[in-house]
Structure formats: structure tokens, C-alpha cells
Amino acid sequence: MQTDPSQKYRPFPPVPLSDRRWPGRTLTHAPSWCSVDLRDGNQALAVPMNVAQKLELFQALVRCGFQEIEVGFPSASNTEFAFNRLLIEKGHIPDNVTVQVLVQAREDLIERTFQSLAGARRVIIHLYNSTSPAQRRVVFGKSREEIKAIAVQGARWIQERLHRLPGTDVRLQYSPESFSATEVEFAREISEAVMDVWRPTPERRMILNLPDTVEVAMPNVYADQIEWMCRNLRDREALIVSLHTHNDRGTGVAATELGLLAGADRVEGCLFGNGERTGNLDLVTVALNLYMHGIHPGLNLSDLDGIRRIYTRCTGMGVPPRHPYAGELVFTAFSGSHQDAIKKGLAEWASGGRTHWDVPYLTIDPADIGREYSEVIRVNSQSGKGGVAFLLEDKFRIELPKDLQREFGPIANDLVDALGREVSAEELRDMFWKEYVERTTPWRLVHFHADGVDGVFDCRCTVVRDGQELSLTGRGNGPIAAFVHALAGAGVPKFEVADFRQHALETGEEASAIAYIQVQGADGRKRWGVGVDTHIELASIQAVLSALNRL
Ligand code: KIV
Ligand code: ZN
Secondary structure (H helix, E strand, O other), X not given: OOOOHHHOOOOOOOOOOOOOOHHHOOOOOOXXXXXXXXXXXXXXXXXXXXXXXXXXXXXXXHHHOOOXXXXXXXXXXXXXXXXXXXXXXXXXXXOOOEEEEEEEOOHHHHHHHHHXXXXXXXXXXXXXXXXXXXXXXXXXXXXXXHHHHHHHHHHHHHHHHHHHOOXXXXXXXXXXXXXXXXXXXXXXXXXXXXXXXHOOOOOOOEEEEEEEOOOOOOHHHHHHHHHHHHHHOOOHXXXXXXXXXXXXXXXXXXXXXXXXXXXXXXXEXXXXXXXXXXXXXXXXXXXXXXXXXXXXXXXXXXXXXXXXXXXXXXXXXOOOOOOOOOOOOOOOEOOHHHHHHHHHHHHHHHOOOOOOOOOXXXXXXXXXXXXXXXXXXXXXXXXOHHHHHHHHHHHHOOOOOHHHHHHHHHHHHHHHHHHOOOEXXXXXXXXXHHHHHOOOOOEEEEEEEEEEEOOEEEEEEEEEEOOEEEEEEEEEOOHHHHHHHHHHHOOOOOEEEEEEEEEEEEOHHHOEEEEEEEEEEOOOOEEEEEEEEOOHHHHHHHHHHHHHHHO
């Protein structure tokens, strides 16, 4: 790295907009969306998608509700051309979906693009040429006037061929590529020169796409650029101003959101931020950010895992575990205090006590995007009793009494710590079973029977102590009390039942019950025991022995 980076790099110059209005605004509605997964996203893949993969992704995008989908660059390769033809000829494009195709301002490419569109119902033809000082100087070696002439000529070549698509509803789009690195005055000049050719009207608007081709500044600067354009372009009402951000500085989403505040109408991007270099704008994040503020994005993301699976299969790209909304770990809490807060928040929400979502640590209800509560809480050595209890209850309906949670939490924590990894709910249940339910030494129950008359119960039971079978009898005001007295008669040091809960565990033929009993020894020490049996009374007797075995 440079010791003085200012010798090599410089800040981006501010936009001449001192009375900017976007900072005081709030988003109130969703923009229109255009997925560029099949073009910008595809051209960024080491192995571009084949026709079958593009079709699968196209159909997934349609199911998500995208009504504008850039399907490719048909003049760039035979695959792209063939894909376009397949969509049109095989009727894969629903009536409410417009396909968009990209083309450079070159006559041969425009000609081929028109050939690829024959018979389409509705299309957007997207013309672009690059406009920034670096592109003008390094790539084209042309002046501003010459760069403008390229755009105008491209627009004319398109205009002249429109009659070749009879019966096709054609909308036109122009992108001054590298807009965000272009002087705003020149971006306006070149955009208006294209408008002069295409003559958009409020009834027949053209799309002016203003790309953040490479993020060169902070998102507030992009917002200034968009507001400047919206306020200074002529015939604004004849334009659909579109955003197309990339993520070079990691702020593609922010730039789009601020660009919408600044007056844009439309957003281009890719699922999960796929695209050149650091990616295009992540459409899913912007859409769900709107959703979490109560604005329906107009996209159906209710099966986000399913969308992610198709995306991964088709593009070969992954979604990082901490990716907003879609990442495997984003609705997961390992930390005990987070788990506790989430558990309480989810319980409050489930009780119906609140109208609006306000669960700590969860921006939206994971269920709304098809994710499960059970993945919300996962247990590792950082987790506390809350997470352990949540998983046991959520997965196995084991509703640990609060005080038992306090007892088992640290035990589970030590076991997980020793393993040095995350544990599954099944593993946690096994730990719980081993610690409580399967405690059969020194005491084990062989047989128990109790009869009660007028609130007085007599029990007869067989237990094994240290391998030796004992037959005992006892009397009390309930079966448990009778059993405790029977044990006292066998010389067990005095203890009391301090707490007792029970509930059904499973229903149907497999029906069983679980009982939790806390006993207190003569020295004041308390321990929980747990019993499970198909017979509720036997579950509680087993629980007494489990507690005794742990005392
Ligand atoms: O990033 C970009 O500028 C583009 C244009 C072709 C719109 O992808
Ligand atoms: Zn792009």
C-alpha cells in the first residue's frame, strides 16, 4: 500500500447540487424491477449458463414476478441468439413479461439484434455506449462530440429498423455506460441527444438507465447525480429513470436506495448480487429492505431458499452464509443473550399481543420468506439456556420448566464446548436424555402400582438399587407421595418433591408423556429428574428416581 495514497488516488468531485432534496425523503412505493441476471449476471460467470440453465433461471425469475428481464446480448454469441429465439418461438414469455436485449451502437450488432427479436410480443431494446473521461480517453480515443455521435448513430440505426418489428410493442432504453464516472452535464447532453432521435413522450416513455458501472464514490454522490439528472433533464416526464448499480465499494444497495430517494423509477440488478467483479445490485436485498418497512416490493420472495437453490444450480455461484436475508446464518443466533431475546420476542409475537413485527435481532419474520424458526436458533458453546430450551421445545415439544432450563443449560454448554462445534437439535435431545431420562443408577424402576381411595394412595413397587431388587410399599396423598414414602421406608435419606410438571410428548399410537420432578435433599440441594413413559403416572415415578440418581 502507498504510504500517502493521496499521491496516487483522489476523492471524487462533488456534484453541483447544494439544494439536494433526496435526504429528506422516504420511500413510499416499490420501483419497477428489471432482472439482468441472464445478461450482466451471465457475462460475469467463468462458465456462462447454457440454454437450459438460462431457461430454468428465466422461469424462476418469472415466478418471482419480474416483468422486465434482460435476457441477453443476442448479437454477442450464438448461444445468446438461440436463447432469445427459443423464448420467442416456444412461447416461454408470459403476456405480462417484457424481455430486454442489450446492444452496442454498432450497425451489424443492431441488425442481428433485430433478427433475434422477430415475432416477439413485447421487447425493450437497450442501447449503450460508454461516456466517462477514462473510457473516452483510453478505450475510444474520442472527444465528447465523437462519443455523442456514437450514441446518436446507434439510436438512429435502431429507430430506422423499428418498422421491421410489426406487431411487437418495442420500448427503447439508453444507458450512458460509466455514467457515475461521467460529468453530469455531459451525461445530460448525450442522453438528450438520444432523446432527440427517439422522441419519447409521457405516453410512450423511454428508459434512461444511469449506471453506476463502477462504484467510484459514496452512495450519496450517486444520489446527487441521479437527482441532478432528474431535475435538469428536459422532458423528465417522458422518461423512466432507471438505476443500475454495481458493488465495487460494497455500497450497491445503498446507492440504489438513495438513487430511488433521488427520483428514479426503476431498478436493474441481479439475484443475490451476482454480476461483474463485486457484482450487480442485489435485487433481493433491496426488495426485502422495502418489505421490512411495510412496502410490498411487488416480487414474490416467499420461497427464498428455493430461489437460492435454482440460482446456485444455474449460475454455479454460492450465496455467502451472512448474505442479507438469503444467507444460511442470517436468521441464526448462537449467542445466548441473542437467543434469549429472540425466544422471548417470538413468544410475544406468537401470543398475538402486537400488531407490528418487533422481535429483537430479527429484521423480518423468517417465515415470510419461507425460512423456518428452527434455523433461527442454533447451539454452539456460545449459546445459553434459551437456545437449548428453544430447540428442544421447537423440535421435540419438550417444554423444560424455567428452573430446569437453568440447570440443563450449563450442562449442555459444557458438553458442546468439549465437542468444539455446533450441535444439532437431535444431539441436544440425546444429551438431555443421557443426563436425565436414562439415569438408571443407582436406582431403577421395575414395577409400580398404586390404588387410591378417598385421596389416600397405597403403592406397591419393585426397584433395583445397585443391582439388587427391592420390593417396597408406601402410602401418601397421591402416587408420587406414596412412592416417596416407600423409598423412605427403604432407608433412602430424606428428600422432598419441590416442583413437578408433566405434559404429553407425542400423540397417536406413539403417545407418551414426560414428567419433570425437582427434589430437594435434607442438605437443601435441589436436582431435577425427568421420566418418559407411555403412562403418565409411570413417567412421574421414573422422574423421581432420575432426580434421586442425580442428587
Ligand atoms: O454496468 C453497466 O454500465 C452496464 C450497462 C451495459 C448498462 O451493464
Ligand atoms: Zn452492469
